[in-house]
Amino acid sequence: MTNSSCQAQLQSQIKVPATYMRGGTSKGVFFNLADLPSDAQVAGEARDQFLLRVIGSPDPYAKQIDGMGGATSSTSKAVIVSKSRKADHDVDYLFGQISIDKPFVDWSGNCGNLSAAVGPFAIHAGLIAKERIPTNGIVTVRVWQVNIEKTIVIHVPVVNGFVQETGEFDLDGVTFPAAEIQVDFMDPTDSSGSMFPTGNLVDDLEVPDIGTFNATLINAGIPTIFIDAESLGYIGTELQDDINNDQKALAMFECIRAYGALKMGLITCLEEAETRQHTPKVAFVSKPKTYLSSSGKEVAERDVDVLVRALSMGKLHHAMMGTAAVAIASAACVPGTLVNLAAGGGEKKSVTFGHPSGTLKVGAQAKSSEQGWGIAKVTMSRSARILMEGFVRVPATVFDK
CATH class of the missing domain: 3.10.310.10 (Diaminopimelate Epimerase; Chain A, domain 1)
Structure with missing residues (x-):
């Protein structure tokens, strides 16, 4: 019997450590892989069912009232971060785009906006060694984007030993200013084929x-x-x-x-x-x-x-x-x-x-x-901020499906 199944016998809901973050013009629920229920720590139906229930999908009303989603593609997202298994990288980052009205999670691509939040989350979650974090300065977080198998380098500002989240950087599409985060997408073209898959520019x-x-x-x-x-x-x-x-x-x-x-x-x-x-x-x-x-x-x-x-x-x-x-x-x-x-x-x-x-x-x-x-590198400025941290709760029966 799995740990999650045992929990289901003891309580009607399970609670899982999570952080709700804005990254760029998107929002999503962030998880440390090690904090997920054992059933959801590996890819497959159990993980998908868990994330769907966290976000509140599928919802025929398209509102995601019974979950953390915001009923738009920009706010129906989940991120799983872990210590990297890849050489010369700090963390692995897996992104799930949650369908609002259908029962599936799309793992086929990355979220560039939430990428900006992965660096701050990695520091916040203790996935970056403390000796790497200056009192004041920039922490360069090397991220392996698992969905597309590409490197993203995130330059996270630190003030007084903590990630700087507030600031004067304005990002169109986000109401309030915040601290600027530079995000570098390294060699972002398709590794398995041509950047232009048909071989034509038009x-x-x-x-x-x-x-x-x-x-x-x-x-x-x-x-x-x-x-x-x-x-x-x-x-x-x-x-x-x-x-x-x-x-x-x-x-x-x-x-x-x-x-x-x-x-x-x-x-x-x-x-x-x-x-x-x-x-x-x-x-x-x-x-x-x-x-x-x-x-x-x-x-x-x-x-x-x-x-x-x-x-x-x-x-x-x-x-x-x-x-x-x-x-x-x-x-x-x-x-x-x-x-x-x-x-x-x-x-x-x-x-x-x-x-x-x-x-x-x-x-x-x-x-x-x-x-x-x-393309050798694409660079843009984003911002990110923790909106809420603690636990998400889902019915323990989520793993019975």
Whole structure:
């Protein structure tokens, strides 16, 4: 009999140490692997059932009232961190995107926003040696991202021996300022194939009954399908309600996503797209224009290189996914992609893009070789903060399923 089963006989709910954190423009429940119930310490159905119940899914009401989720793709997330088994790394980081209304956890990609919180959490959880933590300065935390098998380097500021969480750094999409955290995504392109899986910078993506679109299909940070906004009938300044209240538009984007996944070789048949909601992402781009962000702040045409709107888990994102920002910067810095052309073309080392909540600048080191294009590193600034710590409670019967 497992430890979790024994607990179930003694109490109606089990409590598990957890930390609720904001990272970038996302929120999630963070766990130290060693603190999880024994059944959930290994990958499989038991772990998935546990995380679903923690977050409050599946919820046919799409509210996640009986869990820690916030009923959006940005707030329906879980993170598991442990001492790294990888040489020259401090911690291993596993990310789960929890479906809101369906009973599954998508492990196919990373969360770039929550990546910023992994470094602070690792320090807070005692996974970084005390002698590594200065009284004042920066702790460089080397993270092995298990989902995509990539290295992320997180530069965590420390003041008086503690992680600095408050500060003056403003991040569009987050209401309050906080301390700035630099996040480096090392060699973020697909290790098993080309950064451009079809071998082309621009493809013709045929979507039956919808149309054929020019598309840049890229696998950097997270697999992403970029399409020109005008070809979809948009101008590129759309906000969430413009897309998310249009069921016909959402169905179109999901269809594009499925056919794009097939063309990228991520799935072998269209039906598989239903169980791979986290990847790929779909985004549409346009040349700079002045618009009002979701907070009412003006984003001036002169302040951005390109406009990007991206969908996550079937809905337009309120800001920008961190991993999609990696894809945007990577595509923008390779001459000839749709993102690069919308940003004015030519060689670039960084890009500032406009999203529904404001702007974000991301740097990328593109490199060309006989094997094709690659990206050495993508760098962006994020922030992170502990919102609550203690225990989550779930019914002990969660492991009986």
